[in-house]
Amino acid sequence: MALEASICSKCGSKGLVPIGSRKCFCGGDRIVFSITEDEYIKMSDYEKNKMIEEMNIHPLISKEDALTIYNVTHSTEIIDAMIELKQKDIIEYGLKLSQFKSQLDQKRQVNQQEKKQVYCPKCGSTNITAGQRGYSLLTGFIGSGSTVNRCSKCGHKWKP
Numbered sequence: 819m820a821l822e823a824s825i826c827s828k829c830g831s832k833g834l835v836p837i838g839s840r841k842c843f844c845g846g847d848r849i850v851f852s853i854t855e856d857e858y859i860k861m862s863d864y865e866k867n868k869m870i871e872e873m874n875i876h877p878l879i880s881k882e883d884a885l886t887i888y889n890v891t892h893s894t895e896i897i898d899a900m901i902e903l904k905q906k907d908i909i910e911y912g913l914k915l916s917q918f919k920s921q922l923d924q925k926r927q928v929n930q931q932e933k934k935q936v937y938c939p940k941c942g943s944t945n946i947t948a949g950q951r952g953y954s955l956l957t958g959f960i961g962s963g964s965t966v967n968r969c970s971k972c973g974h975k976w977k978p
């Protein structure tokens with residue numbers, strides 16, 4: 819797929835994107851750099867920043883902030899409202915942003931807990947007795963090192 823280097827005029831997110839993708843996640847319009855993909859890859863951060871300065875592009879919000887807001891709200895309108903707030907009341911903006919950040923942290927923690935949750939591969943029950951030492955058919959005694967999960971609902975046993 820052919821790529822082109824561009825920058826978002828709104829959040830300053832820059833990089834190589836497939837040719838023709840003009841919209842940024844934040845809802846901003848991407849401005850295409852007049853350089854090739856290879857030239858962009860070879861550029862240092864300093865050179866990139868200089869080029870952006872010369873193009874007179876001044877992002878309204880940082881990419882990190884915009885991403886935080888987007889990941890919590892999935893709304894580009896709220897990003898716009900936050901940009902407005904940033905210009906009007908930077909302290910209030912900081913407070914709101916830290917709220918979004920803590921919401922995002924909570925979301926991540928929940929996701930991690932969900933990942934840790936073990937499901938029975940047979941019936942999908944979460945009522946699992948995990949990590950019990952298994953009875954080895956080969957040696958005939960409770961083996962060390964081999965653990966099995968047991969589903970309390972259907973009785974299915976499997977190696978984690």
Ligand SMILES: [Zn+2]
Nearest residue numbers: 826829842844
């Ligand atoms: Zn953007």
Ligand SMILES: [Zn+2]
Nearest residue numbers: 938941969972
């Ligand atoms: Zn089961």
